[in-house]
Amino acid sequence: MPTRPRLHAPRTAPLTFAVRLLLIGVLFCASGCQLPALIGAIAQNEEYQSKKEVLARYPGLEGKIVAVLVNADLAVQYDYPQATPGIAYGISGALATHANCKVIHPDLVTAWQYRTPNWHAMAYGDMADSLNADRVVYVDLLEYRLTPPGNRFNWEGVAQATVSVLERDGFDPDTFADSFTVTAEFPKVPELTQYEATADQITRGLQQTFVQQVTWLFFDHIEPKYPDKYRPELDPDVNH
Structure with a gap:
């Protein structure tokens, strides 16, 4: 098996060094009893901004033809009609870019769902055969909302799903080869009101966070x- 190339977390950027110099100036102006606390706070904040390499939990999409199938109940489809297509497009695009696989266009998958109204009842192996896909990434949305239950004035986006993989050429194509639970929340700001952000902003943020996870x-x-604890607005490697 070929050795995976290792990824490397970005090094501390020059901007961070400049901020350090500014903070050192502040330290010289502070009284001696404040120095340990300030130094500790700087070190803690820098640790919160650190990153780590994480290996794929399921690397089996590489070199395969992949279909992304998103399922949601009728209530979600009625309340948030753009949820499933937005998630399908986002996942398909990210996998095509980063997972070294060929992804069936999400419009073709959606058309297949409409042409096959009984697809929910199909055996998983038949589903993969019908889609002509080596792998099916099956996203079963268990929860999707932008506001807290019973509260339409604050934003509290949540997307939760079971993400499973079907292997057309697997030992048993009629069972999931692997399954994961994914939960995304956006925004991280408590009690953000509808006067402070729009539904489009919350939708984009929630879907981007969910698709990434x-x-x-x-x-x-x-x-x-x-x-x-991580704050992307302080990361010089993030496009703001």
């Missing part, structure tokens, strides 16, 4: 070491 299952990547 789903597709990271399938290829080696660099991700924040502390995702709950």
Whole structure:
């Protein structure tokens, strides 16, 4: 088996060094009793911005023909009609770019779903045969919402799904080769009101976050070491 090329987390950028110099100036102006706390805060914040290499949890898409199939209940489709197509496009594009596989265009998969109204009842192996796909990434949306239950005034986006893989050439093509639970939340700002952000902004942010977490299952990547503490706006390697 060929050795996987290792990824490397970005080095500290010159901008970070300049910020350090500025902070050193602040330190000289601070009283002696404040120095340990300030130094500790700087070190802690830098650690929160650190990244790590994570290997694919399922690397078996490489070199395969892949179909991305997104399923949601009727309530989600009615309340958020752009949820399933947006997620399907996002996952398909990311896998085609990063997972070294050929992805069937999501419009063709959607057309297949409409032509095959009983696809939910099909055996998984028959599903892969009908799509003519070596692998099917099956995303079963369990929850998708932009606001808290019973509260239409605040934003609290959540997308949760079971992400499974069908292998047409697997030992048993009628069972999932692997399954994962993925939960994405956006925004991370508590009690953000509808006066402070639009539905389009929350939708884009939630879908981007969800798509990233789903597709990271399938290829080696660099991700924040502390995702709950990481601040992308302070990262010089992120396109703002």
